[in-house]
Amino acid sequence: MGYLNNYLQQFRDAGKDELANSIEKTSRRIGKKYISHFTYKTHEMGLLFGNIQSGKTGQTFGIICEAADLEFRYFLLMTTDSKLLQKQTLERAQHDLPEFAICSENDEEKFRSAKNQPVLIIVKKNTRVLQAWVDRFRNSQKLKGNALFIVDDEADAASENTKVNQKKVSAINDRLRKIRDTAQASIYLQVTGTPQALLLQSLNSNWRPMFTEYFEPGNGYLGGDFFFPGTETNDIPEFIHFVDDETPQESAKHVVLRHLVVSAQILLTGGKVSNCLIHPGIRRAAHEKSKKEIEDAIAWWTYHHADEKFTDAFDREYAAITPHNTEK
Template identity: 50%
Template sequence: MSYLSNYLDRIVMRGNPSLAAAIKKTTDDIIPQYVSNFTFKEHVVSLLVGDVQSGKTSHMFGLISAAADEGFGIFVLLTTDNILLQQQTFKRAQKDLSDFCICDENDYLSFVNNNMRKPVIIVLKKNGRILKQWKNNFSSTNFCAGNPLFIVDDEADAASLNTLINRRKQSTINKCLNEIKQTTSSSIYMQVTGTPQAILLQTLESGWKPYFIYYFKPGQGYLGGNFFFRAEQSPYIILTDNNEAEELLVDDEFPENGLKTALMMHLVSSAHVFLDGGTVSNFLVHPSVRTDQHGKFAEKIGDYLNEISITSEEPETAESFEIVYNNLKETKTNIRPFSEIFEFICNQLENDQINILVINSLNSYDDNVQYENGINIIIGGNSLGRGVTFPQLQTIYYCRLAKSPQADTMWQHARMFGYDRDAAFMRVFMPPILYKLFSDINTTNNNIIAQIKKFDHNSDIKIFYPTGLRPTRRNVLDKKAIGIFSGGVNYFPFYPRNKDITALDKILEPFTDDVYLVNLKLITRILELTDSETDDWSATAFTGFINTFIVENPLAQGRLIVRRERDIAKGTGTLLSPNDRRLGDTYDNEVVLTMYKVTGKKGWDGKQLWIPNIKLPGDIFYYNV
């Protein structure tokens, strides 16, 4: 019997052979290298990265099935601390993994009575009380100590990391997860997320830096960052005024604005979906983290709907809808005739069939399950983030702007990503400032994925973001261990030394005192031969950053400036001459390495040596653990 084969057969029987093939590739890549040779005497942390809403659960189930074939019998599947999400995962596991003993949070007797006859999966929320309870459950059984745990932590960056790291304490959830691992002699802890920034910036000492990383590609039909935030502006993005969200809430009139246009587009696309036999169409409005604003937006949209209904027989209303209709027709060429669309909209408004739903901390998900059917307008904040999937989501109005935006949080708000969308109908409304931030995040995401693929699952991944955009929240990063380097700033070792000056002389011999356009790989070779007597210089960090550019373009170029016979004193507070500093600054979007060979006469014991000065490109922060 093969648990993996049975799981894949079920997926094929449901009509999705391409998904089965993708899962098989993931298991073929991970299991032989990292699971089959497990030593049963260590605790291994790993990371599975997939795009937001790209099918991570299916791949998680595939890896669980394949690990069961390798002799693992106890699996813990962790979800975020949300009752609905935990229950959704539990019921899906029951449906998809019928060969297993699937246990809910209160199924301790089922777990014990199973007595290892079947592999068991316990689906738990990341909740302190629940985790402590199951830590005690594992400790009290006589078969846990001798069987390794296989822990799969969905959205592992959300609550699992130590939020008290900078106070040299341990947060409750992080401590509970450590204690669960220690109930057995060995474990594999697989972190799973679509936003790995916080995990990639963990230290080895934290215990949460992954031993290996694996990225799986999304399947056919997935709409993600490269669909919406590509180099050229997408026709599926409609830019609004930066201050529109604030202004429209204090305007009692019915002016032209992005929210009104988005609402009309939602009505048009919904009409087509329902006239074609569909049963659901959703519009997501994400204005702010503040719950009071959610209510104000709901009232504003309600006023807009009433205004449309009242003026539906006036020519101006039909003309406004026809403009929106023609915009959608540019991408949805087979859209139904406008007359049918507009008649359907008027009938729906007349019969009060458009639902306005507010989802936030004041309203539970259980009260809002009606977005699974009907024409819905969903308004909320944080509750519209991780783990929540909205079927047939075609229109998004996103204007939430944090004072200190975090890349992982923003990317989790990208509910437009996924499979269950008609690409031709997709429209995302956002101000230019947010479009730029999302585009920057997508650029770094692509670079992270390229590094994972290039460096053979090595976990030393470098991250960079523009000034003003943080990779993640500060409280999970050890500020004593994270180095942050600024683009456009000159860095050099205060007390330099050369690992091999003869080798450096040889590399730099062809270059006279001038500036050269060179391959970035040459710059890394030079940096690898530099060092410092103290910890003020990390050639490894700089070569790591440069390698992120090389991953995307092996022919990437930088500038090399060479100067010899420099009579510079040891311990000087500056290195570059004013002229060389100005020269380097002219190449603000390139890597610039300036190599000074000093005479050694002023405090260097008469020994000549090369001193590097490097400037990374752009108005960007580069993060290094």
């Protein structure tokens, strides 16, 4: 049937025909327009972008399968420098792509021994890890005469040359260039939900995408139009809570309470991970300040708030959450 058809069949068997159709549309389009015309003589840079949290990993796996159907055999997928994210992506690939040889960061032997199946290596964008794979690619001779298909998840995070104005090359960007150059040819697919920085690079940066593709989110996607439908007060959804007039301590209490409610919802409906993002800025002092505020808020809910009041606050917060997925 082919790698892409087998991948899509998993979604169709689960009754997710719309998702399967979306992935197939994106994968076939990129395959027809770009991968099928690849000369195996050049290094080409492309960009795939979609809405934030709109299923980029599923789309990416579909494109990898399409590329495998079109005779690519070696794939490198890079996540941000997060052990948890790399592990999640690895486990998902092992489940969703059983016909591939899926290699983690230290699976050199598995990479070397793979023969009659596509190889997908999943690593973090970490200087040490990337250098290790530069050396493995060079020493194994596996890529001699072969092309490499590189997928850079969150490509606007760390991958660009952050020292370009100093006429130097940043460490991560240097390793990525070396990885690309270990193969005689490559397709480097940048993936992100925020492509502005990538598109605004100069033409001579050698990191600006040569082609750009956008995939639309499915009908169930909750994006900016859902969370911020209007500017008038009466248009603000009940579950949006602005903290402009609150002290940092009050805001932290609201953040912790919301995260507890959302985490309970996710866990009760079969999810395993619930993340809460706080973006105070780039300085360490700002991070430490936010950390202290959240720790104090957790302690306040745990030790200083009466159980009955916590239950009432939790119930009110849960009632404001939309959509409702469970009555538990």
